[in-house]
Amino acid sequence: MQQTHSELESLRLVVVGHVDHGKSTLIGRIFYDTDSLPHGKLEAIRKACAAEGMEFEYAFLLDALLEEQEQNITIDTTQIHFRTSRREYIIIDAPGHKEFLKNMVTGAARAEAAILLIDAHEGVREQSKRHGLLLSLLNIRQVIVAVNKMDLVDFSQEAFEKIFQQYSAYLGKLGVRATHFIPIAAKHGHNVLHRAMQMPWYDGPTILQALDSFQPSTSAENGPLRLTVQDIYRFDHRRIIAGRVESGTLAVGDEIVFVPDHKRSRVASIERWRADVPPFKVRAGESFAITLEEQIFVERGQIGCHLNAPCVEAREWKATLFWLGNEPLRLNQNYELRIGTQKLTARITAIEKVLDSETLEPASGARSEVGRHEVAVLRVHSRRPVALDNADTVTSTGRFVIIDGGRIAGGGVVSGLVYPKSDSGKVTSANISWTEGEIGREERAELFGHTGAVYWFTGLSGSGKSTLATGLERLLHRRGIHSFVLDGDNLRHGLCADLGFSEKDRAENIRRAGEVARLMAEAGLVVLTSFISPFRADRQRVREMCAASGIMFIEVYVSAPLEACEMRDPKGLYKRARAGEIHHFTGIDSPYEKPLAPELVLPTHEISTEECLQRLLNHVMSRVSRLQTSRTGEEAVLI
Amino acid sequence: MNRLDKLEADSISIFREAYHSFSDLAMPWSMGKDSNVLIWLAKRAFCGHIPFPVLHIDTTYEFPEMYEFRDWAAKEHNLNLIVWINKEAREQGVGYETHDPVTVTHELKTVALQQAMAHYRWKALITGIRRDEDPTRAKERYFSPRNAEFEWDYRDQPPEFWNQFTTQVGEGEHVRVQPLLDWTELDIWRYIEREAIPIPKMYFARPGADGKKRRFRSLGCHPITHPVESEASTIAEIIRELETTKISERAGRAQDHHERNAMQKLRAKGFM
Numbered sequence: 001m002q003q004t005h006s007e008l009e010s011l012r013l014v015v016v017g018h019v020d021h022g023k024s025t026l027i028g029r030i031f032y033d034t035d036s037l038p039h040g041k042l043e044a045i046r047k048a049c050a051a052e053g054m055e056f057e058y059a060f061l062l063d064a065l066l067e068e069q070e071q072n073i074t075i076d077t078t079q080i081h082f083r084t085s086r087r088e089y090i091i092i093d094a095p096g097h098k099e100f101l102k103n104m105v106t107g108a109a110r111a112e113a114a115i116l117l118i119d120a121h122e123g124v125r126e127q128s129k130r131h132g133l134l135l136s137l138l139n140i141r142q143v144i145v146a147v148n149k150m151d152l153v154d155f156s157q158e159a160f161e162k163i164f165q166q167y168s169a170y171l172g173k174l175g176v177r178a179t180h181f182i183p184i185a186a187k188h189g190h191n192v193l194h195r196a197m198q199m200p201w202y203d204g205p206t207i208l209q210a211l212d213s214f215q216p217s218t219s220a221e222n223g224p225l226r227l228t229v230q231d232i233y234r235f236d237h238r239r240i241i242a243g244r245v246e247s248g249t250l251a252v253g254d255e256i257v258f259v260p261d262h263k264r265s266r267v268a269s270i271e272r273w274r275a276d277v278p279p280f281k282v283r284a285g286e287s288f289a290i291t292l293e294e295q296i297f298v299e300r301g302q303i304g305c306h307l308n309a310p311c312v313e314a315r316e317w318k319a320t321l322f323w324l325g326n327e328p329l330r331l332n333q334n335y336e337l338r339i340g341t342q343k344l345t346a347r348i349t350a351i352e353k354v355l356d357s358e359t360l361e362p363a364s365g366a367r368s369e370v371g372r373h374e375v376a377v378l379r380v381h382s383r384r385p386v387a388l389d390n391a392d393t394v395t396s397t398g399r400f401v402i403i404d405g406g407r408i409a410g411g412g413v414v415s416g417l418v419y420p421k422s423d424s425g426k427v428t429s430a431n432i433s434w435t436e437g438e439i440g441r442e443e444r445a446e447l448f449g450h451t452g453a454v455y456w457f458t459g460l461s462g463s464g465k466s467t468l469a470t471g472l473e474r475l476l477h478r479r480g481i482h483s484f485v486l487d488g489d490n491l492r493h494g495l496c497a498d499l500g501f502s503e504k505d506r507a508e509n510i511r512r513a514g515e516v517a518r519l520m521a522e523a524g525l526v527v528l529t530s531f532i533s534p535f536r537a538d539r540q541r542v543r544e545m546c547a548a549s550g551i552m553f554i555e556v557y558v559s560a561p562l563e564a565c566e567m568r569d570p571k572g573l574y575k576r577a578r579a580g581e582i583h584h585f586t587g588i589d590s591p592y593e594k595p596l597a598p599e600l601v602l603p604t605h606e607i608s609t610e611e612c613l614q615r616l617l618n619h620v621m622s623r624v625s626r627l628q629t630s631r632t633g634e635e636a637v638l639i
Numbered sequence: 640m641n642r643l644d645k646l647e648a649d650s651i652s653i654f655r656e657a658y659h660s661f662s663d664l665a666m667p668w669s670m671g672k673d674s675n676v677l678i679w680l681a682k683r684a685f686c687g688h689i690p691f692p693v694l695h696i697d698t699t700y701e702f703p704e705m706y707e708f709r710d711w712a713a714k715e716h717n718l719n720l721i722v723w724i725n726k727e728a729r730e731q732g733v734g735y736e737t738h739d740p741v742t743v744t745h746e747l748k749t750v751a752l753q754q755a756m757a758h759y760r761w762k763a764l765i766t767g768i769r770r771d772e773d774p775t776r777a778k779e780r781y782f783s784p785r786n787a788e789f790e791w792d793y794r795d796q797p798p799e800f801w802n803q804f805t806t807q808v809g810e811g812e813h814v815r816v817q818p819l820l821d822w823t824e825l826d827i828w829r830y831i832e833r834e835a836i837p838i839p840k841m842y843f844a845r846p847g848a849d850g851k852k853r854r855f856r857s858l859g860c861h862p863i864t865h866p867v868e869s870e871a872s873t874i875a876e877i878i879r880e881l882e883t884t885k886i887s888e889r890a891g892r893a894q895d896h897h898e899r900n901a902m903q904k905l906r907a908k909g910f911m
Contacts, residue, residue, distance in 0.1 A: 010642055081771065081823065090821075102798035106780070109800030230655045235686050242684075244652050244802075273687040274834070285640050287651035289686055300659065324798055338803050399801055406807035407797040 009087040011216050014108040016135070017117030018127040022148040026117060026186040027091055028058025030207070033193035036082035058187065086212040101373050102324040105134060105411065113142035113214045115207070120159050120183070121152040124167050132167075133360070133375060136174040137322055137413055139395055142214045143171075145178045146207060151185040155198040173360045180210040220284035223247035226311060226389070226397050227256070227288065227304030228340040240271055241298055242289045246340065246396040248306070250288065251281045256304045257423045259387035260313045263296040264423075301342035303387040303397060310423040311389045311397060315446065316349070316381045318416040319400070321370065325409030328369035329376075329402065332625070334480035336403040337380070339388050340396070346382040347449070347480055353377050370410075380412065381449055390417050441550070444524040450481050450624040452521035454514075454546055455616075458533045458595060459558030460587050461573055462565035464604040464612070468558065469528040471609065472616045476526060481624065486517055487530040501584050507538050514542030521551045526624055534592040552623065556616070557598035562587045564605040643830055647680065650818035652802065653781055654684035654765070657816040658691065660806035661763035664816070665721070667752065668693045670705050670712065671858045672838050673767035673819055676827055678716055679836050680818060681765075691765075692719045694755060698747040699724060700735060700860035708839045715837065721759075725751035735862035743860070753789055756813065763814045771823045780805070781820055787811030825881050832874040842877065844869040 015023045031037050049056045082089050092107040108114065114135050118128050135143060145167060153159040160183045171178055182191055183202050190196030191206045205213065225248030233240040250256075250267065257264045270279045271289040282288045292298070303311050323329050329348060337346040351369075353362035354376045363374075370376045380400075391398030391413045402410040445451045455472075457465040469485045476483040492499070496512055499505040510533050517527040533539050539555065546553035565587065566574040577585035584590045600619060602612045640648070657664060666681065666689070668674045681689045695709060713720045725733075728746040735743050756764075768779055780796055782804035797805045808814055819827075831838060844854040853866035854877075871877040 103796070106796075106798045106800050230652070231659050233685065235688050240686055242655055244648075271686050273682050283640070285645060285648055287648045287655070287684070340802075396801070401801060401803045403807075406809075407805060408799065408803055411801060 009216055010090055011087055011113060011211075011214060012090045012092065012111045013113050013115065013211065014092040014111035014140070015115045015117065016104060016108060016131040017148075018119065018122070018125040018131075021117040021119040021122070021125070021128070022186050023117055024059030025057060026115070026146065026148065026184070026192070026207075028060070029186045029189055029192050030091070031082055032058060033189060034082045034084060034208070084208055084212055089211065101130070101134075104131065105138070105322070105324065108134065108140065109138050109411075111138075111140055112216055113144075113211070114140050115144045115146055115211075116178075117146050117148045117186075118163055118167065119152075120147045120149050120163065123163060124170070128167070129170060130373070132171055132176065133174060133355070134322060136171075136176045137320060137375070137411075139391065139413075141176070143176065143178045144180045144182060144207065144210050146186075147181065147183045148186050150183045150190065150196075150199065151188060155183070155185075155196075157199075157201040160202075170360075179214070180204060182207055182210060220247040220394070220396070221249055223284065223394055224309035224311075225250055225254075225256075225304070225306045226394050228397070229258070229298060229300050229302045229304065230341050231300055232298060233289075238291055239295065240289050240291060243287070243304075243341070245282050245284050245286050245288055247284050247394045249281055249283045250290075250304075255307055256292075257307050257310055258296070258298050258302040258304050259311055259423075260385040261297060261302060262423065263298065264307070265292040265294040265296045267291075268293045301340070301387075303340060303342075305423065307423045310420060311387050311394070312417040312419055313385045313387055314417060315383075315385055316379060317388065317414050318352075318377070319380055319412035319414050320375065320377050321402075321410055321412035322375045323370045323372060323410040325372060325402075325404045325407070327404060327409075328371045329404070329410060331368045332479050332621070337382070337400050338403065339386060339400040342386060344382050344384060344386055345480075346380050346386075348378050349381040349449075350379040351376055352379065378412075383447060383449065388414055388417070390415055390419075393419075441522065441524075448482055448524045450524075450526070451552065452524045453526050453552040453554060453620070453624050454517045454521050454542070455526065455528045455554045455556055455620070456517070456533070456539065456542065457528065457530045457556045457558055458539060458598075459560065460562060460565045460592055461532055461585075462568045462570055463558040463560040464602075464609065465530040465532075465558050467609060468556075468602065468604075468612055468616065469530040471613050472620070473528055475613060475617050476620060479621070481526055481620065482524060483526040483528060484520060485528045485530060486513060486520075491516070503584070506584075507535070510535075510538040511541065514538075514545055517542070518546050518549055518551055521546070522549060526620060532586050532592070534586045534590065536593045536596070539595065554600065554619070554623075555595050555598040556600045556602060557595045559594075559601050559603045560605040643826065643833060646822055646826055647683065647830070649821065650680045651684040653804075653816065653818040654681055656802075656804060656806075657763055657765055657782075657818075658685070660804070661761075661814070663759075663761050664763035664765065665692045665694045665759065665761045666765040668695055668718075668720075669767075669858070670695070670701075670709055670839060671767075672827055672831060672842060673769065673822075675712070675836050675838050676822075676830055677765065677767050677819065678712070678718075679830075679834060682716070689716065689718060692721050692759075694752075695720060695722045696748055696751045696755065697722050697724045698743075698751075698860050699729060700747070700862060702841060702858070702861050704839055704841055705858065712837060721755070723751055723755040723758075725754060735860065740863045743863075747860075749789070756789075761813060762808060763816050765816045765818065767819050768815070768817045769819050769822050769824070769827075779815075779817055779820055781817055782806065783815045783817060784808055785813050785815055825878065828874060828878050828881060832878065841866075844872045844876075 015027055017023055045060045046056050049060065082091060092111055116131055118124055147160050147163050164181045168178060182204060183199055184191040184207060186192060190198060193206060193208050195206055226246040227250065228243050228246055229241060230243040233242055252267050252270055255264060255266050268291045270282055271291065272279050305311055331348050331351055334345050334347050337344050351367045354367050354370060354374050356363045389398040398414045400412050401408045457469050459465050466487055473483045473485050491513055495516065496509050499509050510531060513529060513531055517529050520527045543553045569575060573582060573585065574588065576582045577588040586592050602615065604612060666677060668678065725747050728750065733743060733746045770779060780799045782799065783791065784797065784805055785791055799805065805814060839858065841855045841858060844852040846852050851868055852870055854869040854871060855864065855866050858864060869880060871880045
């Protein structure tokens with residue numbers, strides 16, 4: 001008895017494996033065996049093959065695009081349906097070629113079960129292992145390993161057992177157990193639908209029997225309530241909160257807390273246009289629209305929870321991530337990250353290990369980036385608090401994607417968070433401090449991911465202070481360090497417009513510059529000042545001012561001697577000073593007092609600008625960054 | 640959740656992501672069955688409203704009953720309807736009477752859509768593409784970027800998983816948002832039946848001049864769209880018919896079969 005369509009259960013299945021191990025052939029064969037082909041399709045392809053003198057292959061049934069037939073590889077995921085008496089299957093054919101891993105992930109991420117093919121003749125290959133690793137990260141637990149092309153190894157039990165031993169040991173390391181290992185020959189239909197007489201030693205299920213033994217993904221209905229807020233609509237004078245129930249069940253009258261803001265309200269109504277009866281409940285997997293009793297602040301990105309089982313609020317977490325981007329994922333660089341409907345700026349603060357997909361051992365050597373197609377265990381730090389879960393508690397709010405160059409470039413699975421017992425109305429996560437009122441320096445540093453500091457560049461006119469300060473600013477900006485250059489140009493025109501170049505005015509100019517730098521550093525910025533500041537006493541005053549506020553003051557002596565500076569004379573000022581057009585010019589008719597104990601000396605007449613910037617960058621990154629790095633003495637790479 | 644509830648929930652979620660991600664978006668509406676399901680889903684997503692314009696690319700070759708349906712439905716659903724015709728092509732005499740169907744479809748549908756896009760500068764279009772319609776559509780994403788020339792780079796599509804979509808596009812580019820991607824022809828009919836969604840009468844079998852009953856499975860321009868023999872005159876009968884048929888849905892659409900790989904060529908040029 002066939003069930004009718006609407007009652008028929010469906011299961012999403014992905015077929016993966018190394019390139020040429022027979023994925024499309026198996027799918028084509030399943031279609032043929034279950035009589036799921038559109039009328040005339042098989043004949044049409046047989047005819048086309050005959051016309052072009054090619055041997056008919058079941059894979060052609062799928063490879064409808066011309067280009068694919070030319071290249072003989074499946075370039076993207078396709079999705080098609082077939083039926084058994086038990087249920088309907090939505091089959092996702094994922095490409096095996098390494099270059100198309102992003103398509104494999106795109107397809108496999110939506111699957112509830114997987115068939116992983118291994119060529120009996122070729123054995124376990126690179127993508128066999130990588131796909132196994134990705135299936136575990138994508139949380140696909142129902143896996144058939146089909147050892148294909150058994151006809152090429154004379155249906156040898158020994159050959160099958162060898163692959164079975166090798167590959168189940170590999171899966172064991174991932175904590176994954178294949179539900180079935182099945183020897184098949186897809187091309188001939190052996191052990192696909194029909195049992196193969198050629199392999200009497202195998203007494204397990206056929207592919208289709210094994211599939212029918214699987215369960216549709218266990219519903220998230222029984223998990224804790226998680227509502228991801230997609231939008232707030234104001235229709236018909238009502239404020240409607242719209243989103244998706246990721247987990248649990250929501251009923252009218254339930255009290256909900258929205259994390260991370262922790263505002264609470266009861267649900268007044270569940271809205272559904274043209275419903276016979278207004279719904280009283282919504283469950284995991286449904287899209288919802290609700291109104292609240294209180295007009296609390298709710299915005300896109302928040303996660304609604306029941307008070308007794310809230311999600312975690314955190315700024316830092318551990319994740320296992322796969323990277324698909326063309327550019328590597330770089331340590332300490334800011335990225336757009338998305339968790340549910342939250343969009344945030346975050347960065348990787350530590351790459352704990354990069355997994356070798358062959359051995360699953362950490363790849364050798366410390367790493368500052370994760371390359372395309374690599375899998376890594378790392379720490380993520382967000383600028384602002386994020387609502388999230390451990391993936392093993394709530395799958396869909398326990399994973400995130402990273403955007404690079406406008407495209408989804410990687411996916412991460414969250415682990416290791418500690419849950420609060422219930423929502424007490426304030427932030428409970430261990431790595432967040434919460435104080436009402438004044439915001440402390442620590443909190444600002446936490447938000448920015450680095451402390452503020454003053455880098456005071458001093459040296460003769462033309463020594464290269466501005467070049468270095470602005471160059472450094474650009475490098476810091478790229479690494480997510482908030483920085484700002486203060487120089488004569490932006491101060492003299494405004495704040496110090498009333499000052500001239502007398503000794504007294506120059507001292508006052510430096511005092512004001514120092515004060516502004518100190519305030520900006522207190523606000524959390526790394527301030528780079530570029531003033532000749534020729535007098536020790538003036539510089540010392542700024543140093544003391546910073547010390548009194550607990551601000552790090554770094555004196556950077558740009559030490560090019562007068563001859564070198566005068567030779568460069570970028571603004572023609574030395575020439576004018578020599579000609580007597582400018583007075584009190586440092587180095588000509590006004591002294592420059594060299595720093596006695598500067599933190600950094602940069603002889604720009606001896607070393608290149610790049611080298612100076614590298615030294616500065618290393619200095620800043622190692623001093624201001626709040627991000628724990630597992631290594632010391634590592635040089636930040638100049639990009 | 641049963642299959643239709645799940646499909647509906649996922650489609651609503653996609654509608655809401657699209658509306659949040661793009662302030663400039665529109666929904667092409669062909670008045671066909673899938674298009675009317677889209678209208679219905681949008682109203683579910685936005686509590687009885689459709690907060691963006693609905694676009695009819697009028698080839699001027701629609702069946703008269705379709706125009707009637709358009710005017711009725713626009714009022715019924717309170718649509719912000721924009722009708723666009725490639726007037727230049729029609730004035731230059733492009734038509735089925737004189738040109739091959741691929742050329743006409745390209746001019747009156749694809750080029751017309753390009754003109755409307757250029758005029759209104761939409762960044763996203765919500766379309767009723769389903770994966771089961773044609774092999775070339777099987778590879779689509781829910782949010783599928785198109786370049787300024789409307790081309791679909793199916794060789795290098797961005798990854799899409801965990802309900803996260805491509806929502807950033809460059810100057811002149813746009814995203815095709817496809818909420819019906821996972822639906823099958825049968826799902827569409829089951830949903831139309833369950834929700835009692837209004838659709839044009841041409842989908843139902845009617846006796847022709849020769850006494851045989853025929854119906855349209857897919858609706859396009861009248862010179863190139865042909866009915867198939869069928870006894871199905873109610874939605875329930877159509878569903879029963881589809882549960883047993885192995886004839887493809889677009890069999891009655893001439894432009895698909897004009898030459899080898901016709902559909903792929905049309906789609907690479909920006910056809911939906």
